[in-house]
Amino acid sequence: MNNKTKATWMLATALSLMLAACGNEHAAEPPAPTESPKPTETPKQTDAKKPVESKKPSDSSGDSSVVPAPPVTSVNSGSAKDAKAEKEKEKETKEAKAKETKETKATKDKPTPSESADKQNQTPGATEAVSDNGKAGASGPKNPAAAVTGGKTKEPPATGTGDRKALSWYYMKKPKGQVPNFPAETKSFTKDMKALWVGTGKKVYLTIDTGGPLGDIDTLVKSLKDNKVKANFFIAGYNVKKNPDFIRTLVADGHLIANHTMTHTDMNTQTDEQVRKEIEDYEKLYKDVTGKDIQPYFRFPYGRYNTHLLKMVSDMGYTSVFWSTAMRDWEPRKNGAEDPYNDIMNNLHDGNIILMHQGSPENIQALDKIIKAVKKAGYEFALLSDIEPPK
Numbered sequence: 195m196n197n198k199t200k201a202t203w204m205l206a207t208a209l210s211l212m213l214a215a216c217g218n219e220h221a222a223e224p225p226a227p228t229e230s231p232k233p234t235e236t237p238k239q240t241d242a243k244k245p246v247e248s249k250k251p252s253d254s255s256g257d258s259s260v261v262p263a264p265p266v267t268s269v270n271s272g273s274a275k276d277a278k279a280e281k282e283k284e285k286e287t288k289e290a291k292a293k294e295t296k297e298t299k300a301t302k303d304k305p306t307p308s309e310s311a312d313k314q315n316q317t318p319g320a321t322e323a324v325s326d327n328g329k330a331g332a333s334g335p336k337n338p339a340a341a342v343t344g345g346k347t348k349e350p351p352a353t354g355t356g357d358r359k360a361l362s363w364y365y366m367k368k369p370k371g372q373v374p375n376f377p378a379e380t381k382s383f384t385k386d387m388k389a390l391w392v393g394t395g396k397k398v399y400l401t402i403d404t405g406g407p408l409g410d411i412d413t414l415v416k417s418l419k420d421n422k423v424k425a426n427f428f429i430a431g432y433n434v435k436k437n438p439d440f441i442r443t444l445v446a447d448g449h450l451i452a453n454h455t456m457t458h459t460d461m462n463t464q465t466d467e468q469v470r471k472e473i474e475d476y477e478k479l480y481k482d483v484t485g486k487d488i489q490p491y492f493r494f495p496y497g498r499y500n501t502h503l504l505k506m507v508s509d510m511g512y513t514s515v516f517w518s519t520a521m522r523d524w525e526p527r528k529n530g531a532e533d534p535y536n537d538i539m540n541n542l543h544d545g546n547i548i549l550m551h552q553g554s555p556e557n558i559q560a561l562d563k564i565i566k567a568v569k570k571a572g573y574e575f576a577l578l579s580d581i582e583p584p585k
């Protein structure tokens with residue numbers, strides 16, 4: 195790996211999962227009582243599954259940044275088939291609702307992690323605890339992500355146990371300029387589970403997720419172009435079908451487009467065959483639309499995954515990309531474009547992989563300003579492909 199771009203491909207080698215003692219569940223996935231980030235109606239986008247950004251103590255900017263998990267269902271809806279789609283959509287909606295009920299439950303169980311992280315971060319002492327947990331590699335308490343498991347009743351095969359234990363990505367925010375702490379389960383990732391969540395150096399990887407609405411495409415494309423910035427796009431297949439010209443424009447502009455599945459469904463609820471199909475169908479679609487092969491990067495919708503799938507996806511040639519900054523951007527922002535701007539600037543750190551949902555109007559409105567500020571702070575925008583892959 196060359197030093198410049200060398201990123202921390204933190205593919206940790208399996209550290210025993212000392213689940214044992216250490217009962218401290220840092221920002222793990224404790225059962226969340228209430229907080230249902232499931233604004234069924236406003237789901238703009240979703241992915242940020244549970245990017246739990248625990249609020250950093252210092253930055254008391256109000257919005258508790260515990261970016262919890264975006265409502266899982268929301269995104270699924272859009273499949274692009276004109277009129278027919280509409281009907282199907284309705285149908286889907288109904289099904290989704292039914293499903294939602296179940297998943298909501300699951301979601302509720304999870305969002306807590308965020309909260310807990312948040313709480314912990316609010317108090318100095320707690321913050322330390324969180325930090326320690328993060329570092330605690332081996333000794334770190336295992337993430338009770340198991341909680342998440344419970345909710346998915348459906349299709350998932352043996353989900354819920356062992357290497358199929360459902361996990362949701364999140365991170366524990368630290369003071370401005372510092373790299374966040376990441377889930378303890380990352381310590382158990384082995385070399386054959388290629389994954390990435392933060393790079394190194396004065397680089398920022400802007401990853402734009404389009405699992406939900408496409409939003410203001412023109413402003414998005416223009417903001418990137420005007421600032422000569424290349425971004426990384428994770429666009430769900432149904433959106434690619436909806437607007438293939440948009441994808442072709444991105445490719446022409448030099449952006450990186452990666453695999454985000456066809457339907458943007460929680461992969462934990464799918465069988466291996468279904469997951470494989472989601473990915474392979476995307477590859478084919480991408481090829482049909484652009485004439486090129488898809489870049490070998492993958493993002494689990496909502497950041498929901500399990501290590502079995504992580505390995506499977508890796509075996510298919512992909513590196514799974516998570517993130518080190520996410521926002522609660524699947525719902526309207528209280529302070530408009532100021533929110534995404536502050537969320538990002540207050541958490542800017544070396545190798546920052548930013549998750550931004552394209553469907554959030556505030557994100558797009560703030561993009562130009564964000565880009566300029568990030569550059570001014572001394573960072574350069576880069577593509578995931580600039581990061582040296584793990585050997």
Ligand SMILES: [Zn+2]
Binds near residue numbers: 404428496
């Ligand atoms: Zn997504």
